[in-house]
Every structure is written in C-alpha cells, then in structure tokens.
Amino acid sequence: MNILEQICADKRTEIEERKKFQSLEELQSLLSGIEKRPDFVQALRATPMGLIAEVKRKSPSAGLIREPFSPSEIAKGYEANGASAISCLMDHKYFGGGAEDFSEVRNAIEIPMLYKEFVVDSWQIAHAKKMGASAVLLIVGALSDADLAAFIGEIQSLELQPLVEVHDREEMQRAIDAGSDCIGINNRNLKTFVTTLDTTFELAAMAPSDCTLVSESGIKTPEDVVQLKQAGAHAILVGESLLRETDPGAAAKHLLSRI
Secondary structure: OOHHHHHHHHHHHHHHHHHHHOOHHHHHOOOOOOOOOOOHHHHHHOOOOEEEEEEOOEEOOOEEOOOOOOHHHHHHHHHHOOOOEEEEEOOOOOOOOOHHHHHHHHOOOOOOEEEEOOOOOHHHHHHHHHHOOOEEEEEHHHOOHHHHHHHHHHHHHOOOEEEEEEOOHHHHHHHHHOOOOEEEEEOEOOOOOOEOOHHHHHHHHHOOOOOEEEEEOOOOOHHHHHHHHHHOOOEEEEOHHHHOOOOHHHHHHHHOOOO
16 A cells, blocks of 8 residues: 555545534535635636645655744745745644644635645535635545546535646546646655656646646746746645745745746
C-alpha cells in the first residue's frame, strides 16, 4: 500500500467516525443558509498568474514545516501580498490540519478558500460548503471514474468549484473525460513523492482550451513561475517553499515578481 492509499484508507475510517456525531443528512440540512463564497476560478483568472497559497503545518514528505504556526496570520500575509486564494489542509493525522485551522483562516480573510482534503465521501463535500469553502480538491488517483464524476456533480450542485488533481497522462485523460474545467497538475507524485516541474510541462498540452490549469508543488522561484506560465498554467499552488521563509507573505510577493 502506497502513502496515498494509506491516507485514503485512514480517511474512510475517520469519516465514518465523524458520521456517528453528525450524519450526512444532518450536515446537508444546515447548508441552505450558507452564503455563497467568492468564485474560485474567477479569482485565479483575475491576475496574470493566480496564486493559491497554502496553509500547512507538516507533510509526510517534509515533516514539520513551520513552528510557531499561526494559520490566520500566515493567510493574512498571503492575502496582503497578492494571493488569489488560500488552500488549507483538512487532514490532521498526516498534515496537522483540520476544521479549526480552516475556520480560523476563513474568519481572517476575504479571498476564496480551497478545502484541501483527501475526499472519499460525500460528507466531506457537504462539510466544505458548511465551512465556507469556494473550492474542493478531488484527487483522481484516489477515486474511481464513477466516484470522480459523482463528486464533481455534487460539488458543482453546491455552487463550489472542483479542483481535480492529476499526476500523469492517464489521470489527466480521466479528469478530462469526467468533464473537469479546473485541473491541478501535481508535480509531486503522491505515490513516490518524487517532484519535478516536468510533470506540468508534459501534461499541460493535453488540457482543453477552456480549462483553468493549476500547477502544484515544487514551485520555488520566480523563474519557475515564468516557465509554468509559458507552458500554459493559469495558476500555481504553493505551500512549503513559502512557509519555510521568515515572512511567507513577502515570499509570495517575490514569487510573483516576474509575472
């Protein structure tokens, strides 16, 4: 079992436990009064290169990334320095995230938020809406074609944006076939944790012309951003390289400085 399979297995167990305290039906009953949040794709497309800046304590590949860690202060710094959206990790076991971090960030900023989670159940999609997300991550490598299509539909029905993440040509084709209009190309292979921007350079050419393309992971310099824009990316998702800097907000501004 690779790390992605292990995380998803643990996630299924976690969600079943959560359902004992709040069922999907109970969660869905709370959604009618939730205000619509700013449009995710519109925000990414409003600048020459959209930046989804990530709030993340740790990861299986990097370990502890930042200490001390204030989700709201980091997010406010990102927002003040040109970020288009904020990605907040929902997984606690492997990434140190969760609903408390998401709420803290949501209350501190105005820009759209991505519910960054290993989605394996409709419960998580309803939870994303309740938490005030604008977008929900779907990982093609973690889902069957049937679940991918169903989850895209559920997310859209709640007026949220699916960000459909792929790692190789086969997954890219599956995302396209499922009707994805916002695709994230993860330069980090979640099965091996090898990271290379060549993944975006290879897969970007497959994207439909009307698709919003996001390059994720391994993006460290303004030169990287220029190359990704030239390859066809409309936005980037960056976390670790910003979070390791003394001032993540200033680092975000520098990253976009050549665009």
